[in-house]
Amino acid sequence: MAFRSDEDKKAYWRKNLNLMFVLLVIWAVVSYGFGILLRPVLDAIPVGGVGLGFWFAQQGSIYVFLGIVFFYAKKMRELDREFGVDDDE
């Protein structure tokens, strides 16, 4: 490990966990929330004759999952560089 200090090490891990937490909340909201629990509410917004809740359950949640994974990879790369622990050759 190549952290400059113990504080740095803690800060890096805390920032990683915070980012993960926010992204996992979004992950849960689009699938369990929009797709299942909140479907009756969201279906008030029409999509393809049925509703936004149905669309999130069968399409939308998957697109959001994709966004989450690529966003996390990009953000973590920036964080790695900021703390000098990246794995660039």
Place this chain on the structure above:
Amino acid sequence: MDLQTLTYIVVGLTFSLYIGIAIWARAGTTGEYYAAGRGIHPVANGMATAADWMSAASFISMAGLIAFKGYDASIFLMGWTGGYVLLALCLAPYLRKFGKFTVPDFIGDRFYSSTARIVAVICLIVASLTYVIGQMKGIGVAFSRFLDVDYATGLYSGMAIVFFYAVLGGMKGVTYTQIAQYCVLIFAYTVPAVFISLNLTGNPLPQLGLIGDTADGTPLLLKLDQTLVDLGFAEYTAQKGGTFNMMMYTLSLMLGTAGLPHVIIRFFTVPKVSDARTSAGWALLFIAILYTTAPAVGSMARLNLTNTIQHGEVGDPQGNLVYEERPDWFKNWENTGLLQFEDKNGDGRIQYYNDGNAEFAAKAEAEYGWKGNEMVKVDRDIMVLANPEIAKLPNWVIALVAAGGLAAALSTAAGLLLAISTAISHDLLKRTFMTGISERNELLSARIAMAGAILVAGYLGLNPPGFAAQVVALAFGLAASSIFPVLMMGIFSTKVNKAGAIAGMLTGLLSTLLYIFSYKGFLFIPGTELLANTPDNWFLGIAPEAFGALGALLNFIVAFVVSNMTAPVPDDIRQMVEDIRVPKGAGDAQDH
């Protein structure tokens, strides 16, 4: 050219491609055999992961499941993709940094215990072997339907192909063939979907066709709802199951997806930690192409099937298809026994409706003279396979679908067999029972274990246990309840110790087994159920297939409680955990 010849040519070409790749990508070291020398580009690994993950079930069965379950099948769409978010954020980068070859490797080292390693190997073998049986069956069925050979011959051909490239090339050979197989299967899946979407909605993108309008201006999904309700079926887009069960089921599939060893080890093949993160994104992208197409295929196939049989007004004597005028695909599938017709009211026409709906059945009998549903068997699995024929697509598309189904089954079977054989040669021999074994002999034993695993899987494919269909639920339940939690705790906690991990894994494993067996019979033997498998009997309304999430919760709780009561984690293990949390320094493969 007739369909039979064309299918032979297309399937033959894809098979020669796989064999060519196998010869080109032979493995010379254990590093190449177990982890493809850690030199796979993240995009290429994403493609291989997608083929590894999408099995005969995803290719053949899922759209059929959606076609008949409608909205309720969303759990499979969300569950089998959402798991990749967990994998990308919580597992893949850290396990790649750890830098070993297998999942039990990590569990054994992190919890400094051979017992933990062996429990992990057992969970892995049970989960993977149950999964392989389904793939072997898929290979046999695809061969026998499309190539007109018997089931056993089809199975042997499939085994020979897998044997060739998996034994020779290990992870390296499997990776490159999986990339080729992904291209074949995704092409075969999307081409018919595009044509069908164009036919029905005028939109070439199935994802947009799903929410598009049909020729008369009615949205596709509304039209499907109406068509089904007119025949006494439930609305396609309505929710039929319980909400809590649906959430638990989705969560179990997500945790199980993230905990399946044959998927996790794919991320050991990329050069760096940052590559493991992006590679999970590419894998999900390649998977999403099929998973977002599947709901369109499911809904459109259901509409096409229903409209083919009920082509006129419901109740109009001329509204139903005359049996003697049925299309060729109908006859082909009747021959396989997967479609069955019985003329209950003797009018020579086919009535396909929901006679389980008492109110509608009474009305149909009194007003239309219908004497029950005459499509006595419509197997879900034919929806994808028959789709191109139902939509009257050219023969080459049908031949392509056959090759695609085989690619999906072969790629998943190879990945699973690889996970099993490495667990035996590496975790049981090298790390536990024969620690002095040389690299050459370890490589040889990996190949022997692979050959043995293929024979066992082939035997089980030929003599499928009666519970073959049930065991996939078991594989996900076990991965979710035993493997996933212990990996999470190994990475995110420095407090969970050896005793906690073993107790947790066993709790997750046994509670899930107990719950599933209570409703489905001990070892799935009929008659040994403790309770009838109905929603009223389920604990909190949770189906046996959806218990994995609760098993995982029990695993976490027991592990933390036991860890608090026993000796703390040694300092060198703490150091190791802190080390895997940082990407730097993972470049070199750690051979040992």
